[in-house]
Amino acid sequence: MPQMPSQAQQVLDALLASPALEAYLVVGAIMFAIGAWGALVRRNAVVIFMCVELMINGVNLTLVAFADFLPNAGGLGASYAVLVIAIAAAEIAVGLAIVLAVFRSRRTVNVDEVTSMRG
Amino acid sequence: MTIAFGFLAGMVLVSALGVVISRNVVHSALFMSGSFLGVAGFFVMLNAPALAAFQVLIYVGAVTVVILFGIMFTQRPQVRRYRSIINRQFWAGLCVAVGVGVFLSYVVAVEDWGSTAPGNGPREVAKIGRQLLGVAPGSDIFALLFQVVSVLLLVAIVAAIVVSRRKIGTGVDRGVEE
């Protein structure tokens, strides 16, 4: 392999390096923020669910990142993430059942039309 | 690695934005599954391939389908104006969400995590299996947690059926016929 110029070498090194822990965490944080935003501004209940899933995934990502990067954790974060996935699935099931029930009686899935607890 | 990371990060975040901003609900669902795939890729990068498999199976596979079923049952025509899908909290929500995001990122970036090095993830399936069953050293609590989550899933199934049962005498769900 011919010797590359040092800047290119540096760029290549940088490109091939593993990302730091913080990078994964920041991505997870931003995913969470976007999910939160969506949960606050969208009217459709199903879309709100999707945003909640986004938030959960952001958290999962954080968990697994810690599992990989922290030597003393014993890699348990991944197992926690499995459990979280299971629970999220259960939550989706029940949540959508509720949305369906509400839709049947009120004919709407818009969350801001369900305000009988006003006042 | 960084390229992969950048690509996956872009996929995840753009898809997330797509979920929120898309006017079509089905598009939102598909964006969501795209985001899930990105996260699965992250899991592979983080030395947890079994987890990536779970992620794809469950999220992209089951959850997306369930969501799509839900959309189907509560169908609405596609809207033209954003006003109909966005409520009044748009800017307030944006501020708060941005605040949360920035805050969390800052905290995470500035915090000293000690000596970190990649490579501690459960690379082998057996490892994660032992962890989940509570056999691996330090994972004793999982013996209980695993069983509890099983029960939780059972309860969730029953609950979902009960809650979405049609009461006697009400009409057929009109969403199906459209």
Next chain:
Amino acid sequence: METVGQQLIITAIPALPALVFVVLVLFGRLLKENAQYVAILGVTISLVFSVFALLFVAGIVPGGGEPIEFSKPWINLGDGGVFSMGVLIDGLAAVMLVVVCFVSLMIQLYSGAFMEGDKRFAWFYAILNLFTASMLGLVLAPNFIQLYFFWELVGVCSYLLVGHWFEKPSARDAAQKAFLVTRIGDAALFIGIIIFWSTTGSVAFEDISQAAQAGFIGGSVFTAAVVLVFIGAVGKSAQFPLHVWLPDAMEGPTPVSALIHAATMVAAGVYLVARTYDIFVQSPTAMLVVAYIGGFTALMAGTMALVKKDIKRVIAYSTVSQLGYMMLGLGIGSYTAGVFHLYNHAFFKALLFLCAGSIIYAMDSYNMFEMGGLRRRMPITFWAMVLAGLSLSGIFPFAGFWSKDAIVASAYEEHLYVLFAMALLTVFLTAFYIFRAIFVAFTGEPRTEAARNATESPGIMTGPMLILAFLSVVSGWVGIPESFGLPIRDYFAEFVVPSEFATQTLGLEDQAFSFWLGGLSVLVALLGIGVAYALYVQRPERSGALARRFAPVHTFLDNGWYFDALYGATFVRAARWLGRATNGFDRNVLGGLVGGVGRGAMRTGGLLQRLQSGGVQNYALFILAAVLVIGVIVGAQYAVMVVGLIALATIAAFAVGVRL
């Protein structure tokens, strides 16, 4: 010291009527009309005991001859001293006891018929007995505190009895007026008591008198205290300027007027001055005040009685006038004459009221000018009233003559000619107005249907009247001065005398009975009767013409010299204004404050209510924002972040606020 048995007898004198009061209050509804028997029994026993006390003090009962004194400690203030309740019966008190019990008995007999069918018959008797008990307690008092205690109680009974028919608004108002006006006097009396107590350390009459002699109380303070005590007497005895309540108090039933507002309660003021005479004589200024107020009141009330149409009002003003005489007598130093007049007056004034009551019972009207010709129809009443009238006018040899003449003569002999003139003029007026009333009511032809149908009252009413009529004639005969020439002793003057000290301080010479002064007063009285006869029997139209000629004077007198109007325009208006202001303050400021707290809470609640929009996402927004804020605060070490995030939170809050 007396034996325990004797002490018990004395204590029973006021205690028995009090017991009757309690019994009637508890069982009045059961007893109904039988209440009178219980009451009469109680008063009769008290009367017997009072007579015993009188005989004891007079020395007729073996072991007596000395004033009865005993007391028990009541309130112990430690260093402040001890207040005791007790008994002091000297000549003055003994006479008063008998008078009060006797007149009370007569009234209670009379009321059996007069108040028949009344809704609150037993209550009436109950309060009447409470009053009797209080008056007896007052008479027995050896110190100011006990006196004041019963003084107040007597006032309360007066209020209750004047307002007995409280369905009538005029009766309610009259009762309130009586109570309030006497209250002014009571307040002054209390201040006087406090001054005495704080300067001498005791409230007993004898102690204060001796302390005053020893110079414990300074000159002007002493006079002020004595005058204050006198103001108390002024209130109770309806002297000028606190006389306005007595005519209005005629709204009460006639027996009440007879007992309370003629014979006993109003006499309490005179009794007070007599009781504390040792203190009064030490202040010549106070004595003069007493005398002139008494004289002026006598004259003033006499003029007011001239034009009244209501027969009870005439007699009421007469009472005020006669009380003025008594005060006059006491003020100029004629202790015995003043008290003698008190004693005589009780009988004939009570009789006058009972006669008026008899007419009212027969005719159901107070207005003299609706009567007429009752002489033939109600002879007993007529003759009783004539006897009482003659006694009141002071015609020889009736009872009134002896006491009234004594006062008039003393005024002259002391060279107090102004007072003498006042007294003499009042003799004329007294004779005139009382015989005006008698002539208008009894002579001539009946002016109304009711007068035509009037019949004599039942025996239980005329019985007491006859007894009192007899007494109106002879009661004065126990006090005929020896210089008159009859071989009778002047029992009264021997029995009811001021103390050695008082006699010395006054330094008056003993005057013989003056025939020409006596004759002068009788002449003036006969003149008054003659004028009344001329105006109301011979040519009745003359009185009407005279009234029209002097119409402004007539109105002035008829409206009580406009005292009521004066007081109404000043004090009553001020008090009402104060009451309205306080009410307004209470309602608006305090009430508004309290209501304002409630309203404020409601308003705040209404504002907060808007936060509960019912939208889940709204709640989620708040939650997230709160978490963010908390996170920022907790993580305050990241100083740079803090500023940025607070700015963000503020913007978010505004955004939220806009959107809400």
